[in-house]
Amino acid sequence: xxxxxxxxxxxxxxxxxxxxxxxxxxxxxxxxxxxxxxxxxxxxxxxxxxxxxxxxxxxxxxxxxxxxxxxxxxxxxxxxxxxxxxxxxxxxxxxxxxxxxxxxxxxxxxxxxxxxxxxxxxxxxxxxxxxxxxxxxxxxxxxxxxxxxxxxxxxxxxxxxxxxxxxxxxxxxxxxxxxxxxxxxxxxxxxxxxxxxxxxxxxxxxxxxxxxxxxxxxxxxxxxxxxxxxxxxxxxxxxxxxxxxxxxxxxxxxxxxxxxxxxxxxxxxxxxxxxxxxxxxxxxxxxxxxxxxxxxxxxxxxxxxxxxxxxxxxxxxxxxxxx
Ligand SMILES: [Zn+2]
Numbered sequence: 001x002x003x004x005x006x007x008x009x010x011x012x013x014x015x016x017x018x019x020x021x022x023x024x025x026x027x028x029x030x031x032x033x034x035x036x037x038x039x040x041x042x043x044x045x046x047x048x049x050x051x052x053x054x055x056x057x058x059x060x061x062x063x064x065x066x067x068x069x070x071x072x073x074x075x076x077x078x079x080x081x082x083x084x085x086x087x088x089x090x091x092x093x094x095x096x097x098x099x100x101x102x103x104x105x106x107x108x109x110x111x112x113x114x115x116x117x118x119x120x121x122x123x124x125x126x127x128x129x130x131x132x133x134x135x136x137x138x139x140x141x142x143x144x145x146x147x148x149x150x151x152x153x154x155x156x157x158x159x160x161x162x163x164x165x166x167x168x169x170x171x172x173x174x175x176x177x178x179x180x181x182x183x184x185x186x187x188x189x190x191x192x193x194x195x196x197x198x199x200x201x202x203x204x205x206x207x208x209x210x211x212x213x214x215x216x217x218x219x220x221x222x223x224x225x226x227x228x229x230x231x232x233x234x235x236x237x238x239x240x241x242x243x244x245x246x247x248x249x250x251x252x253x254x255x256x257x258x259x260x261x262x263x264x265x266x267x268x269x270x271x272x273x274x275x276x277x278x279x280x281x282x283x284x285x286x287x288x289x290x291x292x293x294x295x296x297x298x299x300x301x302x303x304x305x306x307x308x309x310x311x312x313x314x315x316x317x318x319x320x321x322x323x
Contacts, residue, residue: 130170
């Protein structure tokens with residue numbers, strides 16, 4: 001009898017909790033600004049067991065479990081566990097509360113906070129794409145070429161991932177000329193489960209340095225370096241939620257291994273990311289136009305750090321989905 005009463009009490013408590021949880025989940029205030037849909041950040045974070053822990057005119061911070069995310073009104077970036085993520089649209093304030101765009105909620109915040117099990121997929125084959133090659137030398141520094149750095153790095157990433165049991169295929173393993181279409185076609189032909197394109201940056205301003213990781217721009221959003229909204233859905237968009245998870249993991253691991261400058265996780269409609277049929281990222285591992293970074297990119301010790309960072313990122317992405 002006592003056990004039965006305890007059961008009833010437990011059931012009653014659980015019942016109330018369920019109602020409360022459902023109530024919290026259902027409460028997602030929305031707003032429309034410039035014909036665009038926004039969601040209330042506090043409500044949205046509540047869906048994932050997080051809450052607003054600091055809120056001022058300059059910034060709103062949400063936290064819960066292992067996550068801490070900082071948003072800024074009218075700024076097109078946030079910090080997710082201290083990693084800079086570029087947003088499709090700047091958050092906006094209404095009264096005392098911050099709202100983020102629905103597309104950033106759906107394709108950035110929710111995948112990073114939610115259960116990664118929802119995005120699980122097998123990873124047997126990883127394709128590594130050393131940018132440029134052959135007649136296309138890529139960016140040129142004072143003493144080195146992008147095409148040679150990307151090949152050297154790709155070979156090392158391949159060795160590390162093979163040692164971890166993955167099948168790894170390179171789009172090129174020599175100084176060959178390959179079109180962008182050939183690269184994405186190779187992903188399909190090899191049925192690769194993850195695609196990593198490796199590049200080196202260059203800028204006219206020789207003081208610019210740091211690491212950035214790109215994934216494909218979601219449909220209905222502008223790329224990070226633009227304000228023009230794109231509406232075409234490409235095969236790569238079928239993996240939007242995995243793309244951001246992979247990009248975040250690769251960027252985070254690269255920064256950990258190298259202590260390099262964080263230029264952020266960005267979005268772009270690069271051809272190699274548009275036309276692949278698996279999750280993929282394009283990494284810009286440093287600036288060949290920056291004296292110290294070019295020296296780093298020419299050193300085996302630094303290539304090793306980059307290769308470890310990229311491999312860690314893929315492995316963490318894979319592990320995250322299995323948890
Ligand atoms: Zn390049």
